[in-house]
Amino acid sequence: MTTQTLTMKLNGEEVTVQVKPSAMLVEVLRDQLELTGTKVACGEGECGSCTVLLDGRPVNSCLVPALKAQGREVLTVEGLASPGELHPLQKAFVEHGAVQCGYCTPGMLMSAKALLDQNPNPTEEEVRVAISGNLCRCTGYAKIVEAILDAGTHEVER
Amino acid sequence: MKWEEYLVPSSLEEALAILKEHQGQARVIAGGTDLIIQLKKKEVTARCLVDITNLDELKGIELEDDFIRIGACVTHQELASSSLIREKAAVLAEGASQVGSPQIRNMGTVGGNIVNAQPAADTVVPLMALEAEVEVVSSDGIRREPLGGLCVGPGQCTVDATAEILTAVRFRALGPNQGSAFARLAKRKALSLPILNTAVVVTLNDGGDTFQEVRLAVGPVAPTPFRARKAEEALRGAAVEAQAIAAALELAAQEAQPRTNPVRGSEEYRREMVKVLLRRSIERAVQAARGS
Structure with missing residues (x-):
């Protein structure tokens, strides 16, 4: 099968890769670029474990044809931390015990990042809406919500 | 393959x-x-x-004279957050805000929602209450037709996605004495297909106590989203009061054709809920009309 050329800005750096026309973005990220932080579970846009940011907005990378990323910015969980230092959201997840089995964590972080970029001081309801497309099958939502609120400038009421 | x-x-x-x-x-x-x-x-x-999502002709939400024109590739997120839509077609902003999840709303488009032709599509039910028409372009030219005739069965749309492109949807912006509202019944607040969607547009008289016109769109209690025309007719000229609304909604429940479904509930339950959701939508639409 012939391939097509995809050029995108991935985690801040321009990347060019030959992709199958039928490849989904998550396949290119995981299998070709070896960025395995992004997970796949349902493959149907129901669980959010494959969430990445496309031009700053959360999308299900299992449903996005890779070639839709042409010329656009993609941010994956690998792009969150700066060298030697975790992103404030990652620190908050660790501090609050918001990581259980960990499988939903990359997607949760990306949805949370998109929220805090738009709205640094969200309410609990806004956090819950923002992560409504991300399922945690450990059902550890309370700690995830607390961590996101904490990472914002919001004072968590205890 | x-x-x-x-x-x-x-x-x-x-x-x-x-x-x-x-x-x-x-x-x-x-x-x-x-x-x-x-x-x-x-x-x-x-x-x-x-x-087709890079085509400029298919982007944007515009007010042209009294009509709102929405490019087919406008996303649910854009609809839900548009101040123009929230102000002049609230029912559509409310419907779009209920689609799937944030991730789906950031990618999914209004044109796609129409062409995919699901019997409860969250933006199609509101667009039917808004009496929208669509613009479809092919190499043979352009055609405009009412949205209501496009969906002919579950998943079946008259737009041929291998030869034609739905480019825009257009409807009259709501004006003075008009109000609209959407209601959704589903098992969860997110990532859940609707058991029932209702969309209502009301036009009141200047005194705000009589219905001049009521449009009631409902899905999925028939193979396609539909307008409850008998109930609409019963409310034309009726007083805005509970008894008249309840009587009209008995007609709407008869117009619905729900079947018992393991996901969406029994026929009896669904028929009953048609009345409940339409009543709530009418009440909110009346409030909006009185405040407009």
């Missing part, structure tokens, strides 16, 4: 030329949130996908 080509044309003419050249083997893709799943499950096949 998976598609062998993924093309991103930069003009509508180019997109139509690609479709024509492939003679039914190429298919339009917008946000892809439904189509990709159908392709993965082999419910739909295509040799070539033609991505």
Whole structure:
């Protein structure tokens, strides 16, 4: 099968890769670029474990044809931390015990990042809406919500 | 078989030329949130996908005279957050805000929601209450027709995605004495298909105590979203009071054709809920109309 050329800005750096026309973005990220932080579970846009940011907005990378990323910015969980230092959201997840089995964590972080970029001081309801497309099958939502609120400038009421 | 080509044309003419050249083997893709799943499950096949989301003609929400024109590739997120839509067609902003999840709303488009033709599509039910018409372009030219006739069965739309492109949807902006509201019944608040969607547009008299016109759109309690015309007729000229509304909604419940469904509940339950959701929507639409 012939391939097509995809050029995108991935985690801040321009990347060019030959992709199958039928490849989904998550396949290119995981299998070709070896960025395995992004997970796949349902493959149907129901669980959010494959969430990445496309031009700053959360999308299900299992449903996005890779070639839709042409010329656009993609941010994956690998792009969150700066060298030697975790992103404030990652620190908050660790501090609050918001990581259980960990499988939903990359997607949760990306949805949370998109929220805090738009709205640094969200309410609990806004956090819950923002992560409504991300399922945690450990059902550890309370700690995830607390961590996101904490990472914002919001004072968590205890 | 998976598609062998993924093309991103930069003009509508180019997109139509690609479709024509492939003679039914190429298919339009917008946000892809439904189509990709159908392709993965082999419910739909295509040799070539033609991505129309880069076409400027298919973007944007505009007020032209008294009409709102929405490009087919406007996303649910854009609809839900548009101040123009929230102000002049609240029912549509409310419906769009209920689609799937944030991730789906960021990719899924209003045109895709129409062409995918699900009997409860969250933006189609509101657009039917708004009496929207669509613009469809093919290499033979352009046609405009009422949205109501487009969906002919579950998943069946008269727009041929291998030869035509739905470019825009258009409807009259709501004015003074008009109000609208959407209601949704589902098992969860997110990532859940609707058990029932209702969309209502009311026009009141100047005193705000009589219905001049009521439009009631409902899905999925029939093979396609539908307007409860008998109930609408019963409310025309009726006083805005509970008894008249309740009597009209008995007619709406009779117009619905729900079947017992393991996901969506029994026929009796669904028929009853048609009345409940429509009543709530009418009440909110009346409040909005009185405040407009």
